[in-house]
Amino acid sequence: MTHGKEVTVRFHPDSLRATSATLLEWGGLTAEDAAVAADVLVAADLRGVASHGVSNMLRVYVGWLRGGHVNPRPQTRLVSETPSGANIDSDRGLGVSEVPRAMRLAIEKAGSTGVGVVTVGNGRHLGMGAYHAMMALPHDMIGVCLSATGPVMVPTFGREPRIGTNPIAFAAPSGKHFPVVADFALTTVAGNKITTAQRFGLEIAAGLVADAEGRPMMHPFTPEARPDITVPTGIGLLPLGSSPEMGSHKGYSLGVIVEVLTGILSGTGFGARAGRAIMNHMVAAVDIAAFVDPVRFKSLMDDFIAALQATPPAAGAERVLVPGQLEWEAEQDRLRHGIPLHPEVVTWFELACREAGMPCTLEVVSS
């Protein structure tokens, strides 16, 4: 085993989960909440979604918990409840541990009425949305998770951000195949990709950002080569669709829909006013058996997945993917071979555990 930068060492998910939980407890979460939050983080790493895994987000969550932005022991409150709906005030609780609770309630409601929808207001970051949506799968249910963030998306024809990245996650079970899982922001890319490009002077691809006057940048450019173009740092993201001609009003509309179903339906507010800090959520579960025999549903899903996979690939493309396929393939690999961590992350774990005064160990699978 080498800790050098050339080799990325892979670690046992269990040891990552345990160590992450230890640090989240140090941040103030209960043991139970810390275990759930750690599971969400490691699930992201297993699925290859490193942006939402331990490397990027654990230190952020620990910082938020210790710094007071997130309330480690929220007094959550059921604002409203009906047989199929509920609205929870999460009292600035960490979405990563609070939203699974909301999703369990949605699943329970779906089990008794066919559908459950739960809003989570006054919330904070929920990690990888797919985790919450996928909680529906073992119950033969379809899961949905929406989250509204602070404003980074420029509305079509607008000059300043008013809408969040507002990711949508969706999960539906299949029979013999992997589940269909989609999880994506409604901006063309995540803000941190643009901030990174700006920091290193890299080329910014076409259709990702607006300039300071709100014009969609529909050709690639480097900040250095085009000093006349200023892009607001990390917050001038274009809606999915990029330009009005290519349908950016559709991405903008989807962003608006997510604001309505999360912040506004929960009575909390909307991102443009609340600022970057507050994130509101909605989760939903749909019991398949309320509509059709789950055996029939899964068999149709298998046929659908096979039909999509059998699409002849475009010139230059290798294969047509089904939503969730790449992440499922990553998970098969990582369950077997461990989760790769950059040496910088390993060092952070060591330092954080020392600062916390906790004995924690990351177990190496292979190197």
Add this chain to the structure above:
Amino acid sequence: MTHGKEVTVRFHPDSLRATSATLLEWGGLTAEDAAVAADVLVAADLRGVASHGVSNMLRVYVGWLRGGHVNPRPQTRLVSETPSGANIDSDRGLGVSEVPRAMRLAIEKAGSTGVGVVTVGNGRHLGMGAYHAMMALPHDMIGVCLSATGPVMVPTFGREPRIGTNPIAFAAPSGKHFPVVADFALTTVAGNKITTAQRFGLEIAAGLVADAEGRPMMHPFTPEARPDITVPTGIGLLPLGSSPEMGSHKGYSLGVIVEVLTGILSGTGFGARAGRAIMNHMVAAVDIAAFVDPVRFKSLMDDFIAALQATPPAAGAERVLVPGQLEWEAEQDRLRHGIPLHPEVVTWFELACREAGMPCTLEVVSS
């Protein structure tokens, strides 16, 4: 009043509704269903959505009804029902009149449990999806309408269409403003725009279609100037997002989600296998009062709409629009001044009424 081509005559919505209903009854619908279908058609014209109004779709529906593609007297069947969910086999009934029935059921369920979701399998064209979603508004509910069509969208990295246009409609009430209403296909544009451009040799804009090898056409081109590029007629549409670099996998994923929630959840099938004819639907209603006081909700909606409208416009743009604003403005104008019809459409009405042996009159508002 002139019937010349220079002047577009405007007609009373009531007379259009009555005449359309007469012709739909001639097609075989019951008087009640014909009245509902006519109302959906004229609602589209009032909102300026001519593609789904009487000019384009009435003759199509009458043709389908008389030709047998649509069953004018369907024996619809409740396949499954729970307090919040239901699945209706619509027996090839016209979606335009069957889906309002499904939406009434969803609203009823939402009124008693908080949420109602109804799938409509074995269905046909539902007209303007916004109509069905907007049925929720007078009940202080949020409405949703999804519809899956035959395959026209090329999956990301694919060469052949596998997914429909699969439109999403959403409606939420506000207080003093217009309701927020979004209604859009998940392809960048509608197929008939491309077919028209091909027919007249017009330029096809960037980001709308794939060539015959599945490559996204990311620069404008005319079929004449680029005979090397072949575009499948009307069926090689790109998903919202256009290219993989700009997030087309997100538009493709949304298309997949709509297939799952409509055709597969209803147990009917998916577009790629069913072909162009069958369209399956899902409608949902969410009772706002199950989550938050509707007064609070509408007040937040008003603030949100105002915040979006107050966004400084981009260079060269006049104003930032809120989803549903343009359509609401068109409706205010048309309720006052009537619905403009092209002379060709007026002639079609006259001929169709004569063929049907029905006395029908279109009443002119202004010319």
